[in-house]
Amino acid sequence: MHVRLSPLEELTARQAEISERIASRRGGTRGPFLIWLRSPELCERVEALGAFCRFESSLPLRLRELSLLIAARHFDAAYSWNAHADKAVEAGLPAESIEQLARNEVPDFGDDEDAAILHRFATEVLRDHFVSDETFAAGLAAFGEQGLVDLIGSLGNYSMLAMLLNTFQVDPKPGWTDPYPDVRGFAKIEPQTSLKPASA
Template sequence: MRLAPLEQLSPRQAEISERITSRRGGTRGPFLVWLRSPELCERVEALGAFCRFESALPLRLRELSLLIASRHFDAQYSWNAHIEKAVDAGVAREGLERLARREDPGFVDDEEQLLYRFATEILEDHFVSDETFAAGLATFGDQGLVDLIGSLGNFSMLAMLLNTFQVDLQPGRPEPFPDIHGFTRVESAGHHGGRTEPV
């Protein structure tokens, strides 16, 4: 990591760290960076907890939205932290492996493929087509779409933090993306920001 370890926490940092540990089982990874700005950390943690645990989206779609943002921003730490959670929640591993290779995941589940399409349009094109929006609204409802955008924003911010401060991968975990080594892109051919055409 680019920042030196936190040797001693201020009373406010310690208070927030204890709260994070009570909810998440430890203060690790990105929170060791967020704590440098304790008031931001408190708000980011609350938003992240809502997106992960309380959003109107089903659990598997919450986890999928995190992985889509992780792949879009090449955030290997968050991918490693959540791929098994997504699989356990019901997302097909084969589709996630294609996503990790920047291929269309081709999810068999219609909701998962629609969420992928919706998220990819806004992340890459910065707009959502009328057709995709109408399908998303019919499937996820207005609260679901608002929560999806909140989740993508939160998970994108998380990914940017992980990569900016070069938060180390979890011990013993592999690098999940074939075009990323450490914090460097090793293969630019075929890079389209997160999507390739289906084969």
């Protein structure tokens, strides 16, 4: 599953405790968490932040998924993209808009004005490092103060995730395809897909 670090063979008691907690919430300890576990205390906190951004944020589900995909595309993080592109469509985003985002085009979200506003807001943050007054006003009107704070938290979380995936070359699962033809191909390596709970 990852190129630059050897698979975890044995877990410390603390790693096993955190891995079990992650597995109980997410159905397994896989992908980036196999890297985060090298720093157990960071892993615990990152997992809690990620769980909030995915499951508890004030943003609607489709916009949570969109924020993840925008950060994934910005950093060319294929693992995140493959794990969530279908989820974004299931949550209500048009498949064509996701395909346009993968091609680094401005997506057409149809009548979903909130998705268009979020895309513009997130793109300005990630690309320009600042948000224009016009975009900020539109975001505030659409999402409110809490929504904007949650959006920044999501973009920060998913950017950190993307940097980890790219730095440690965490490759997609078998059967996943490369969504970014303009970016380096996936390293060819047999994946370590998940850790069993320590009690298993």
